Amino acid sequence: MTVRADAIRLCFSVLGARLRGVSAIGVAFAVSSSLAACVEPDGGSGPPIAELPEDVAQVVIDSGGAVELDPGEGVGVVVEYAGDGLWQVTTACDTLITDQICRFDVLVTGDESGSELSDPQGVGLESEDLAYSPDPLAVELQFVTGDDLDAATFQASPGASLRVSVLLYDPLIDSRFDWTDDPRLLSWVGHGAVNQGAPTNPVDLSPDQP
Numbered sequence: 154m155t156v157r158a159d160a161i162r163l164c165f166s167v168l169g170a171r172l173r174g175v176s177a178i179g180v181a182f183a184v185s186s187s188l189a190a191c192v193e194p195d196g197g198s199g200p201p202i203a204e205l206p207e208d209v210a211q212v213v214i215d216s217g218g219a220v221e222l223d224p225g226e227g228v229g230v231v232v233e234y235a236g237d238g239l240w241q242v243t244t245a246c247d248t249l250i251t252d253q254i255c256r257f258d259v260l261v262t263g264d265e266s267g268s269e270l271s272d273p274q275g276v277g278l279e280s281e282d283l284a285y286s287p288d289p290l291a292v293e294l295q296f297v298t299g300d301d302l303d304a305a306t307f308q309a310s311p312g313a314s315l316r317v318s319v320l321l322y323d324p325l326i327d328s329r330f331d332w333t334d335d336p337r338l339l340s341w342v343g344h345g346a347v348n349q350g351a352p353t354n355p356v357d358l359s360p361d362q363p
Contacts, residue, residue, distance in 0.1 A: 209316065210352035216362040218342025225249030225300035229349075230259060230319045232341045234360050238311040241276070243304040244296045256322035258332070259294040261307070261315055264357075268310040276304035312363035318355035 216236040225248045233241045246255035263270055273284040273292045283295040284305040296303040309315060323333045336354035340347060343361075 208353070209355055209357055211314070211357040211359055212341075212348065212351065213343045213361050214358040215342045215345065216360050218345075220340060220342060220347055222302055224302050228255055228321070228338065229340055230257060230317075230338050232317055232339065232358060234341075234358070236311075236360075236362065238308045238313070238363075239306060240309060240315065241304055241306045242294060242317070243276075243302050244294075244298045245302055246298040246300070248298075248300040255296075255298045257294065257296045257298065257303075258320040258322075259296070260318045260355075261292040261294075263290045263309060264314040264316070268313040270315075271308035273305040273307040276306060277301060278303055278305070312360050314357050314359040316355050316357050 214232065214234045216234055219233050219235075220231045220243075222231060222243065222245050224245060227245060227250075228247050229245050231243045231245070233243070235241065240261070242259055242261065244255065244257045244259070246253070248254060261270065269289040270286065270292050272286050273294065275282065275284045278284065279297070281297045282303055283293075285293060287293050292305070292307050294303075294305050317339065318334070319338045320332045320334055321338055322331060334354045336352065336356065337350035339351040339354065339356060340349050341358060342348070
């Protein structure tokens with residue numbers, strides 16, 4: 154399998170997701186059903202530069218809410234909060250549809266309270282996947298995801314908000330900009346439903362309960 158060198162990466166595949174652990178158990182939800190159109194980022198040069206939007210959106214994430222994913226069926230990053238400060242970030246790719254892999258770079262940072270994050274623990278990772286803490290206030294995940302799911306768990310202060318930013322390696326022919334930060338990559342459970350696509354990337358996720 155190889156990473157695509159064309160614009161098709163930005164035509165998001167349907168990422169099948171079903172709610173579990175929340176009141177709407179059993180409800181089918183196609184996370185990427187609204188992503189039929191392609192988007193093309195502005196050209197750039199050099200490595201990706203973190204440029205924050207003027208206003209980073211703050212959204213609610215349900216404690217105990219989780220998303221069940223079908224490996225290999227779509228591209229996306231799911232953030233889950235189990236409660237008691239335990240978080241999980243999972244990446245998925247559309248490998249079974251495209252025979253391609255996805256390269257993700259996910260950065261999670263604590264809120265302004267200075268809450269430290271624990272070292273991440275990998276779930277189903279392979280040798281090329283990295284999960285580490287660049288400093289006590291951050292967790293970085295560099296995953297190469299195929300027809301499986303890659304994930305990591307970590308601890309924060311119970312109830313603390315976290316900022317999550319996602320980059321997907323998406324080389325375009327004759328383009329100098331190889332990473333996309335499309336906010337539609339992010340999904341989570343909030344207010345009892347799967348939220349597909351964040352208002353901004355990065356986005357601040359605030360648990361509804363500690």
